[in-house]
Amino acid sequence: MGMSTRGKVGWLIATLLVLVWSLFPVFSILMTSFKTQDGLFSGTLLPPEWTFENYAEILAPGGSAQDLFLPALRNSIGISLISTFIAVVLATFCAYAIARLDFRGKKLILTSALAVSVFPVVSIVTPLFNLWRSVGLYDTWAGLIIPYLSLTLPISIWTLSAFFRQIPWELEQAAQVDGATPFVAFRKAVVPLAAPGVFTSAIIAFFIAWNDFVYGISLTSTTAARPVPAALSFFTGASQFEEPTGAISAAAIVVTVPVVVVVLIFQRRIVSGLTQGAVKG
């Protein structure tokens, strides 16, 4: 392209700045997770002495935060996966109808999804807190999965409608003309094109459920259903003289690394999903 040296240096600096800005807080908490109890107070970014004891605290049998962290991890994974699955399945039907069929109320559905996605979560949580306690859903998986749908459904409907609208549906008819049964035509011509959109919506919906804190902290009281973000705020040190800082940092890294890996692998799809869902809808 014949870029000038100045241009190259400029881009190098810009890239470095972006990397530092985006990764520094993650690096910072990663370093904290390797600090010893004394090292926490060193006033330095890098640990003066490296240790894995914080990871042992949350993962190894007998670790002080293990019985808080592992159930929370199980709850977070289970609850987020189930609410993502329900949302994506229902939203797939809904988005298919919006993209393919002619019926009144499409605009109403999309506008409602938009309104629900900006709805203040705290306004939902107070009545649910009261209701869940009287119907026995307080501190259960179902008690979180249901309100999580208010987070995962709207974004799934928007993203999937955007994806489905771009699918060349004529291919399906072409396949039928060529003698394929409707089911085979759908499977061979539509599914391969729709699958990436469904998959991307699932990733985005999962991120949103995985990130929730308000529901998690309000609608649970024990390790029976408490998800990771809420559990982190309940960590205490191994003794009353110890800070939970190291254990919290280690737990934060354990729940962050898989997400970063997913972002690394699917960045292109996530970007197109987010922008289509929000802007092009």
Added chain:
Amino acid sequence: MSAPTTTEARAHGRRRKRGSDRARSEARLGWWLAGPAFGLMLLVTLYPILQATYDSLFSLRLTAPDEREFVGIENYAVILTDWAFWRSMLVTLFITVVTVAIELVLGFALAMIMHRAITRLRGIIRTAILVPYGIITVVSAFAFFYAFDINTGYINSWFNWVPGIDESFNWFAQQWPSLFVIILSEVWKTTPFISLLLLAGLAQVPGELEEAAKVDGAKGWQVLRKVTLPNMKAAIMVAVLFRALEAFRIFDNVFIMTGGANNTEVLSLLAYNTSIGRLEIGMGSAISVLLFLSVLVISFIAIKGFRVDLSGTRGEN
């Protein structure tokens, strides 16, 4: 969904006339497919807000559930005449305005970098920018909290050359420094979203217009101000509205860093502390309803006042 163009509408009309049975069965199928998602979505939001509106008219504490008493709008009167509520409102609005303003500038810079980057760098830059999006807000809050904390932090020793900052400076003991760190964490976590929306907006600006302006002798800054920005006004408006409504609901960062101490209690936290902290369901519900009404008002002002055209930005017209 925006209104179909006239030709499309005419085509639809013709189709409807030709086969109204078919159209009716198509509509029925449409609602069968879309209905469950639509109904469930409304059920999980509409029902709670109606329940909250109802509860907000009662004096109801879970510590004394039998003393439930209808009080009309008294809860609202108490809240609206209490300085604590207005202070929360001001703090929330302050955080909203400042974060959205910073994120708009920063997000635009990041979007420009992504837009212009050569192919070899584009992947790595986009991945890096997306990382904060995937990180749990609570984790981001802890990362910034530990970095600034007077005991476990290193920011004080890094920046002790700045007047006012030394080893004994407690960021979380006063309102302004606390808000600074809260806003920093919020900006870090949510800028990716706004920059992606702006990136999509940038992609819609016709490249020929920018080229033409350059040929006419316009400088980079002038092209940006006169050609690029006006052409992506719609995308900017949508990004600002979305982020403003999200920032207005801020909860996680404040809960982790200060718990609302030192006048940092935002509206969401006020509602949470009232209903789930102190079990005053009636009062908490009233705050929840007021929060919901505030979001409605902000959306209304944005859509009517600033003419944010939600359908126009979806590339359908």
